[in-house]
Amino acid sequence: MxxxxxxxxxxxxxxxxxxxxxxxxxxAFRRTLATVRDAPASxxxxxxxxxxxxxxxxGPSTIPEVHDFxxxxxxxxxxxxxxxxxxxxxxxxxxxxxxxxxQYTDIGGGSPILKWTRYQGKAMCEMLxxxxxxxxxxxxxxAFRYAKPLTEDCLEEMKKDGVKRAVxxxxxxxxxxSTTGSSLNELFRVARKDGYGAEGTVEWSVLDxxxxxxxxxxxxxxxxRTALQAYPEERRNDVxxxxxxxxxxxxxxxxxxxxxxxxxxxxxxxxxxxxxxxPWRLTWQSQVGPRAWQxxxxxxxxxxxxxxxxxxxCLVPIAFTSDHIETLYELDIEVKEEAEKLGVHLTRAESLNxxxxxxxxxxxxxxxxxxxxxxxxxxxxxxxxxxxxxGCTNPKCGKTKEWLATGGKAVTV
Amino acid sequence: MxxxxxxxxxxxxxxxxxxxxxxxxxxAFRRTLATVRDAPASxxxxxxxxxxxxxxxxGPSTIPEVHDFxxxxxxxxxxxxxxxxxxxxxxxxxxxxxxxxxQYTDIGGGSPILKWTRYQGKAMCEMLxxxxxxxxxxxxxxAFRYAKPLTEDCLEEMKKDGVKRAVxxxxxxxxxxSTTGSSLNELFRVARKDGYGAEGTVEWSVLDxxxxxxxxxxxxxxxxRTALQAYPEERRNDVxxxxxxxxxxxxxxxxxxxxxxxxxxxxxxxxxxxxxxxPWRLTWQSQVGPRAWQxxxxxxxxxxxxxxxxxxxCLVPIAFTSDHIETLYELDIEVKEEAEKLGVHLTRAESLNxxxxxxxxxxxxxxxxxxxxxxxxxxxxxxxxxxxxxGCTNPKCGKTKEWLATGGKAVTV
Numbered sequence: 001m002x003x004x005x006x007x008x009x010x011x012x013x014x015x016x017x018x019x020x021x022x023x024x025x026x027x028a029f030r031r032t033l034a035t036v037r038d039a040p041a042s043x044x045x046x047x048x049x050x051x052x053x054x055x056x057x058x059g060p061s062t063i064p065e066v067h068d069f070x071x072x073x074x075x076x077x078x079x080x081x082x083x084x085x086x087x088x089x090x091x092x093x094x095x096x097x098x099x100x101x102x103q104y105t106d107i108g109g110g111s112p113i114l115k116w117t118r119y120q121g122k123a124m125c126e127m128l129x130x131x132x133x134x135x136x137x138x139x140x141x142x143a144f145r146y147a148k149p150l151t152e153d154c155l156e157e158m159k160k161d162g163v164k165r166a167v168x169x170x171x172x173x174x175x176x177x178s179t180t181g182s183s184l185n186e187l188f189r190v191a192r193k194d195g196y197g198a199e200g201t202v203e204w205s206v207l208d209x210x211x212x213x214x215x216x217x218x219x220x221x222x223x224x225r226t227a228l229q230a231y232p233e234e235r236r237n238d239v240x241x242x243x244x245x246x247x248x249x250x251x252x253x254x255x256x257x258x259x260x261x262x263x264x265x266x267x268x269x270x271x272x273x274x275x276x277x278x279p280w281r282l283t284w285q286s287q288v289g290p291r292a293w294q295x296x297x298x299x300x301x302x303x304x305x306x307x308x309x310x311x312x313x314c315l316v317p318i319a320f321t322s323d324h325i326e327t328l329y330e331l332d333i334e335v336k337e338e339a340e341k342l343g344v345h346l347t348r349a350e351s352l353n354x355x356x357x358x359x360x361x362x363x364x365x366x367x368x369x370x371x372x373x374x375x376x377x378x379x380x381x382x383x384x385x386x387x388x389x390x391g392c393t394n395p396k397c398g399k400t401k402e403w404l405a406t407g408g409k410a411v412t413v
Numbered sequence: 414m415x416x417x418x419x420x421x422x423x424x425x426x427x428x429x430x431x432x433x434x435x436x437x438x439x440x441a442f443r444r445t446l447a448t449v450r451d452a453p454a455s456x457x458x459x460x461x462x463x464x465x466x467x468x469x470x471x472g473p474s475t476i477p478e479v480h481d482f483x484x485x486x487x488x489x490x491x492x493x494x495x496x497x498x499x500x501x502x503x504x505x506x507x508x509x510x511x512x513x514x515x516q517y518t519d520i521g522g523g524s525p526i527l528k529w530t531r532y533q534g535k536a537m538c539e540m541l542x543x544x545x546x547x548x549x550x551x552x553x554x555x556a557f558r559y560a561k562p563l564t565e566d567c568l569e570e571m572k573k574d575g576v577k578r579a580v581x582x583x584x585x586x587x588x589x590x591s592t593t594g595s596s597l598n599e600l601f602r603v604a605r606k607d608g609y610g611a612e613g614t615v616e617w618s619v620l621d622x623x624x625x626x627x628x629x630x631x632x633x634x635x636x637x638r639t640a641l642q643a644y645p646e647e648r649r650n651d652v653x654x655x656x657x658x659x660x661x662x663x664x665x666x667x668x669x670x671x672x673x674x675x676x677x678x679x680x681x682x683x684x685x686x687x688x689x690x691x692p693w694r695l696t697w698q699s700q701v702g703p704r705a706w707q708x709x710x711x712x713x714x715x716x717x718x719x720x721x722x723x724x725x726x727c728l729v730p731i732a733f734t735s736d737h738i739e740t741l742y743e744l745d746i747e748v749k750e751e752a753e754k755l756g757v758h759l760t761r762a763e764s765l766n767x768x769x770x771x772x773x774x775x776x777x778x779x780x781x782x783x784x785x786x787x788x789x790x791x792x793x794x795x796x797x798x799x800x801x802x803x804g805c806t807n808p809k810c811g812k813t814k815e816w817l818a819t820g821g822k823a824v825t826v
Binding site for chain 2: 211212237238240250253254255256258260261262263264265267268269272276277278279280281282283292295296297300301302303304305308310382383384386387388389390391392398
């Protein structure tokens with residue numbers, strides 16, 4: 001069951017009794033939680049907060065931010081190792097800006113990822129105050145890799161709040177060196193440069209992966225069940241559930257990056273949660289450039305299925321939790337247009353966004369992490385993140401991991 | 414828990430009370446079960462048995478069988494689609510025979526896969542007679558794809574026994590078109606050619622994949638725990654658990670073959686069962702020929718780990734259940750030799766072979782399958798096997814799947 005720990009009956013009955021989130025008005029949900037936590041929050045308000053740092057790639061919230069977003073992205077050697085990166089990155093970023101600006105315009109003028117992350121973080125921390133009064137108050141911080149608020153903005157806010165204890169919480173459920181790894185490398189770099197956040201000023205612990213977290217899996221399953229309702233009952237169980245995750249260059253896969261295997265684990269857990277009611281496949285999207293990427297590709301798979309007469313397909317973005325350009329533009333506009341030409345009845349499971357099952361899941365995840373850490377059942381990092389890839393070519397990773405393993409205390413790495 | 418259904422206290426206390434199979438003499442285990450089932454077995458002995466057909470690739474039991482094994486393998490268009498296959502296959506088989514004969518000589522004169530399959534099948538069916546008296550007696554049959562007993566031998570034996578109900582039980586826990594798919598295509602081909610087994614003479618149902626079966630996962634976990642005992646306690650939890658599965662050409666992965674994702678699901682379930690005590694990676698072995706294969710490669714990963722100072726590595730074959738040439742020769746001789754040169758302390762978790770946890774797992778799996786089928790909760794096949802790969806290039810697969818979906822009744826496909 002996903003609700004493993006007790007919450008007060010008020011919260012449970014109002015926000016979580018229903019298995020379908022569409023019956024729950026988001027506002028009522030927030031108001032109820034606020035009422036519940038009034039007392040502990042005020043009594044704890046003089047303490048510096050326990051920080052929950054939500055790390056993600058981020059996206060430009062407005063069109064004028066697109067260029068800087070792309071520029072940071074192409075400068076990230078952990079993500080895209082280019083030769084002469086400092087010269088090439090600005091050129092590529094500038095050249096791609098108009099096209100990407102148009103894509104963000106088409107989805108409403110910017111990425112909603114900051115809006116959703118703030119929403120999730122606030123609701124999660126309200127629950128945490130109730131679940132973990134011993135570490136309350138909890139405050140969400142956002143550290144995006146390529147858009148504001150950046151890691152430096154996050155650390156500045158934490159410093160102002162006097163934070164001494166923080167959880168680095170990757171918002172990527174599955175770990176890749178090019179996503180979570182890059183965010184953690186950036187945290188180490190900025191903290192060491194600015195002083196605050198490194199050298200023991202903050203006690204860090206890391207939640208680096210949670211691919212089969214029970215609440216995450218149920219939240220995905222619930223959104224798939226809802227999406228499948230769009231098909232007539234007699235065809236519903238034959239709809240292809242097509243999981244789609246951002247692909248990875250094979251060069252990174254072959255180094256031993258754990259991402260593809262962890263995405264596959266999520267997919268199997270979700271299908272298991274659904275009782276294997278439908279056929280499914282895992283495919284990969286967003287390949288760019290001349291390199292070979294992990295396949296099969298999402299768009300080709302849809303074309304292939306249409307050729308063998310499978311025309312009912314429900315897409316499920318499985319490696320991001322919030323909507324962003326890859327769901328709202330690539331899947332909902334580009335892929336959908338192609339599918340319509342092929343006569344495919346394509347739907348998409350909603351991203352987790354404001355799913356109360358998802359928000360309860362991340363609250364439970366962080367709650368357990370804090371309790372396990374405080375009780376000494378876990379250390380600052382897990383065993384898996386300590387293991388560098390067998391083909392690792394990035395010495396930064398090793399240093400970051402050593403630093404994190406000491407809870408951010410190490411000064412010599 | 415893995416033991417979901419009750420068995421008599423005699424069996425439970427003697428064979429399964431211990432979590433470690435090394436404490437259980439195999440002979441005592443078999444004798445106990447035989448005693449338990451004497452009564453139901455004799456009363457049911459006039460009925461034709463319910464067949465449990467254990468499908469696998471097989472291996473040559475003796476050196477003189479190597480050539481025919483290779484010849485069948487290179488003739489299998491579902492596994493290796495060669496141009497001019499009927500001309501090329503004999504040439505390649507003949508050329509490779511001496512080298513492969515030497516490998517089988519080095520592991521003791523043949524593959525133990527038939528021995529283990531027979532052992533597992535016998536013990537499984539003895540349990541099934543007790544778990545499912547309504548469908549007793551149960552009899553194990555072996556249908557290997559490239560070695561004796563072949564599908565035709567299996568069907569001939571079934572015919573002689575008057576079998577009318579059979580479970581096609583893939584011994585590959587994870588489904589690939591080139592393994593389980595090839596075996597099922599062969600079943601359809603031979604049954605249709607010989608008459609018996611097709612056109613409703615046998616009522617078939619299919620157990621085509623079971624990658625995260627709880628007993629399977631616990632059996633793997635148990636063998637890993639045992640293997641890790643070889644390391645001193647202070648280093649034990651830092652040993653890299655290196656799962657290794659037979660690789661697949663990327664051409665097949667890119668068609669949408671579900672194998673790699675299902676192997677990853679097994680790996681995650683096993684690590685979860687172990688409580689994520691150790692760092693781990695999933696790598697792929699046995700690549701041959703000029704094509705690109707799914708990586709990273711097992712041998713390269715060991716080399717890479719040794720370079721970054723990770724010298725304690727425990728190999729875990731995760732996509733086969735019994736020992737065969739890929740474990741006994743490739744891992745235990747070839748890979749081990751290379752690892753020793755690198756100063757790596759390499760161990761290997763035992764294959765499941767005679768693991769009583771594993772045998773109880775497959776008995777439970779088939780038991781539930783039979784009960785669910787008889788109660789109408791499942792059909793002849795699951796939803797997933799019905800979905801051909803989006804890039805499928807093998808029309809045989811579609812026909813086989815149509816035939817299996819009718820429980821082997823269809824005559825027009």
